[in-house]
Amino acid sequence: MRQQDILDLVCRSGRITNQIDWLAAWGKWKCRQIFEAVGRGVDVDEKTLEALASEFDQGAEGMGENPYEVWAQLRTSETPLHSDQLGGFHILSRYEDVRAAAVEHRRFISGEGILLPPMPGTLFAPLEYDPPLQKELRSPINEMLAPAKVREMEPWIRDRAKELLGRLRGKSEIDLVDEYTSPLPGLIAMQLLGYPDEDRAQLGQWIYESEAYRVTDPARAVASYHAVSEYLAAELIRRRSAHEEGSDDLIDKLLDLRVEDGRLLTDGEMLGLYLNLTFAGLGTTTGALSMALHYLACHQDAQQMFINEPAKLPVAIEEWLRVYTPNTAISRVVSEETDIKGCVMKPGDRVALLWGSGNMDESEFPDASNVLLERTPNRHLAFGVGAHRCAGSHLARATLRIGIHEVLSEFGQFELQSPSAGVWEHHGFEARTMSHLPVRRVS
Numbered sequence: 001m002r003q004q005d006i007l008d009l010v011c012r013s014g015r016i017t018n019q020i021d022w023l024a025a026w027g028k029w030k031c032r033q034i035f036e037a038v039g040r041g042v043d044v045d046e047k048t049l050e051a052l053a054s055e056f057d058q059g060a061e062g063m064g065e066n067p068y069e070v071w072a073q074l075r076t077s078e079t080p081l082h083s084d085q086l087g088g089f090h091i092l093s094r095y096e097d098v099r100a101a102a103v104e105h106r107r108f109i110s111g112e113g114i115l116l117p118p119m120p121g122t123l124f125a126p127l128e129y130d131p132p133l134q135k136e137l138r139s140p141i142n143e144m145l146a147p148a149k150v151r152e153m154e155p156w157i158r159d160r161a162k163e164l165l166g167r168l169r170g171k172s173e174i175d176l177v178d179e180y181t182s183p184l185p186g187l188i189a190m191q192l193l194g195y196p197d198e199d200r201a202q203l204g205q206w207i208y209e210s211e212a213y214r215v216t217d218p219a220r221a222v223a224s225y226h227a228v229s230e231y232l233a234a235e236l237i238r239r240r241s242a243h244e245e246g247s248d249d250l251i252d253k254l255l256d257l258r259v260e261d262g263r264l265l266t267d268g269e270m271l272g273l274y275l276n277l278t279f280a281g282l283g284t285t286t287g288a289l290s291m292a293l294h295y296l297a298c299h300q301d302a303q304q305m306f307i308n309e310p311a312k313l314p315v316a317i318e319e320w321l322r323v324y325t326p327n328t329a330i331s332r333v334v335s336e337e338t339d340i341k342g343c344v345m346k347p348g349d350r351v352a353l354l355w356g357s358g359n360m361d362e363s364e365f366p367d368a369s370n371v372l373l374e375r376t377p378n379r380h381l382a383f384g385v386g387a388h389r390c391a392g393s394h395l396a397r398a399t400l401r402i403g404i405h406e407v408l409s410e411f412g413q414f415e416l417q418s419p420s421a422g423v424w425e426h427h428g429f430e431a432r433t434m435s436h437l438p439v440r441r442v443s
């Protein structure tokens with residue numbers, strides 16, 4: 001197979017371009033009315049709420065900074081609401097509804113894409129496949145990212161974190177996103193997927209640009225995404241020709257994998273896996289790390305506590321994931337007529353599962369709007385739930401724990417450069433993150 005054939009198969013530049021056009025068109029304040037009503041303390045009646053929900057778009061301007069009031073309004077409705085934006089979709093905003101839909105993967109399917117707006121192109125694998133094939137595709141990933149395997153990776157995750165922080169010696173003011181939270185997950189993904197050492201710097205730069213500039217410089221993001229796709233196509237050709245059966249790394253295991261009737265994976269499936277694995281942990285881990293470090297920059301007492309008692313970090317990380325959920329939503333398509341509390345959903349309808357809103361639901365999390373660093377239990381939805389639950393959650397947790405610990409021990413205590421420093425963003429419908437986090441050392 002020629003590289004161009006593979007590229008034709010997978011390249012999502014069309015998808016990205018569509019999304020950018022869409023972002024530009026909808027990057028207005030679509031939720032302004034809801035905010036204004038809440039701000040004025042107006043009691044929103046059912047009819048008004050329905051009208052406002054019809055304008056709901058999670059990627060709207062301001063949702064990076066503060067999605068909470070909009071989510072709270074949506075949750076006041078017992079019956080799931082409907083938005084007319086992005087082709088139209090039902091909105092699941094309450095914890096129990098989001099969870100139930102994620103678990104019912106036969107009724108709410110992923111195989112028709114999980115992005116809003118729905119866009120054509122090769123599907124990420126296993127993310128946009130349905131069981132039973134989805135289960136088969138992720139079994140080698142589960143094996144490679146199991147807790148014991150992640151423990152073996154911890155020393156090199158720590159080394160990467162130390163390397164990045166080592167470059168900051170002598171600097172008292174830095175942007176933690178540019179210098180640390182953005183490059184770190186990229187370096188980890190590249191090592192995990194066995195990209196050649198000499199390609200890492202260039203590939204890391206492209207991956208970073210295709211995520212970081214999606215909103216601020218779309219042309220640059222698209223060009224970099226194109227470059228990554230081309231690189232992955234060439235990499236697949238290289239790995240296939242060098243492949244020896246029974247070798248041990250993740251890509252080799254995937255090349256050996258037999259599914260369904262014993263067949264090997266198609267190029268489309270292989271590239272879907274490459275894309276999913278290359279991108280899945282990047283924006284999400286950057287977002288989670290940045291938002292947790294923003295919290296710490298604003299709470300010197302918490303920094304001191306974790307310096308003295310690092311064993312408390314894992315529980316706190318779960319709470320930051322709950323309140324600052326990086327993957328705020330995902331969508332599904334309804335496969336059979338379904339009635340959720342009076343909302344009738346037809347086959348083919350799209351449904352948005354708002355993980356972020358579910359994570360703020362008082363019925364599951366008492367005192368939900370406060371960050372309680374010792375909260376247990378904490379059954380948050382940040383890694384999803386059900387068949388598609390995040391395959392990289394152990395790696396993500398280890399990266400967050402090591403990443404935060406290393407900042408506190410290598411960089412020392414820090415604070416925001418100014419009270420409003422830090423740029424929050426919502427990338428498309430699905431991702432909440434920070435694009436800048438300017439901090440300075442506290443002497």
Ligand code: HEM
Nearest residue numbers: 126127280281284285288327382383384388390391392396
């Ligand atoms: C804080 C970081 C992360 C967050 C918040 C996160 C979140 C999620 C969520 C919510 C899903 C479920 C999507 C759905 O239900 O449709 C998911 C799936 C997935 N994640 Fe993550 N993720 C993170 C890091 C990672 C990392 C580091 C990797 C691997 C390198 C990874 C690999 C995957 C894969 C392969 C899937 C698809 C699983 C499937 O469809 O069976 N994730 N992630």
